[in-house]
Amino acid sequence: KAGVTQTPRYLIKTRGQQVTLSCSPISGHRSVSWYQQTPGQGLQFLFEYFSETQRNKGNFPGRFSGRQFSNSRSEMNVSTLELGDSALYLCASSLAGTSREKLFFGSGTQLSVL
Amino acid sequence: QQQVKQSPQSLIVQKGGISIINCAYENTAFDYFPWYQQFPGKGPALLIAIRPDVSEKKEGRFTISFNKSAKQFSLHIMDSQPGDSATYFCAAIGLVPYSGGGADGLTFGKGTHLIIQP
Numbered sequence: 001k002a003g004v005t006q007t008p009r010y011l012i013k014t015r016g017q018q019v020t021l022s023c024s025p026i027s028g029h030r031s032v033s034w035y036q037q038t039p040g041q042g043l044q045f046l047f048e049y050f051s052e053t054q055r056n057k058g059n060f061p062g063r064f065s066g067r068q069f070s071n072s073r074s075e076m077n078v079s080t081l082e083l084g085d086s087a088l089y090l091c092a093s094s095l096a097g098t099s100r101e102k103l104f105f106g107s108g109t110q111l112s113v114l
Numbered sequence: 115q116q117q118v119k120q121s122p123q124s125l126i127v128q129k130g131g132i133s134i135i136n137c138a139y140e141n142t143a144f145d146y147f148p149w150y151q152q153f154p155g156k157g158p159a160l161l162i163a164i165r166p167d168v169s170e171k172k173e174g175r176f177t178i179s180f181n182k183s184a185k186q187f188s189l190h191i192m193d194s195q196p197g198d199s200a201t202y203f204c205a206a207i208g209l210v211p212y213s214g215g216g217a218d219g220l221t222f223g224k225g226t227h228l229i230i231q232p
Contacts, residue, residue, distance in 0.1 A: 033219060045219030056219055059212040090157050100146045100207055105157030
């Protein structure tokens with residue numbers, strides 16, 4: 001069974017640009033959540049989608065957005081990139097998205113903002 | 115404000131020894147406490163989790179101890195092996211309010227970099 005797939009693996013952007021990251025959950029999983037990982041702040045929750053609806057949102061500015069498609073694949077978008085957005089962005093999926101169930105993480109997309 | 119405080123930041127243990135990582139929290143809305151293990155270049159993977167109505171949970175060499183009144187929990191790795199060398203994160207799930215809303219996702223500690231020396 002394939003795991004959570006995130007593309008691309010690495011991205012380099014410049015300040016002011018926007019970026020879209022993609023996540024394909026494990027087959028059958030309907031919940032996708034996103035996390036930002038930085039050396040300074042650690043792992044921080046961005047948002048969660050379930051059945052194409054954002055169900056939960058962390059304390060991040062509106063420049064961070066996401067969506068989920070009918071096949072459960074998810075994308076997150078960051079507009080007007082800032083240097084501080086450089087991070088590893090992790091996607092996690094779960095079956096029913098109760099959040100107390102097991103989350104399966106992908107290997108992440110490493111975003112560098114220059 | 116750091117919702118989940120984890121210590122130590124780094125830990126070196128001899129092979130066969132016991133590795134102990136501690137976490138503390140304040141938010142009484144937290145009702146589920148998982149531990150994650152992360153290897154370089156990989157995403158975190160769930161190790162073991164506990165609910166606050168249980169004081170201890172053991173899975174193989176990994177044990178979580180939970181003290182609800184002290185709002186503390188810890189991970190013990192028995193008979194630590196070089197393959198256990200990784201970064202470990204404690205986490206908690208429950209509503210965390212913030213200005214303008216609240217989030218019910220995983221709140222992670224800052225992580226412990228564990229090295230098991232052969």
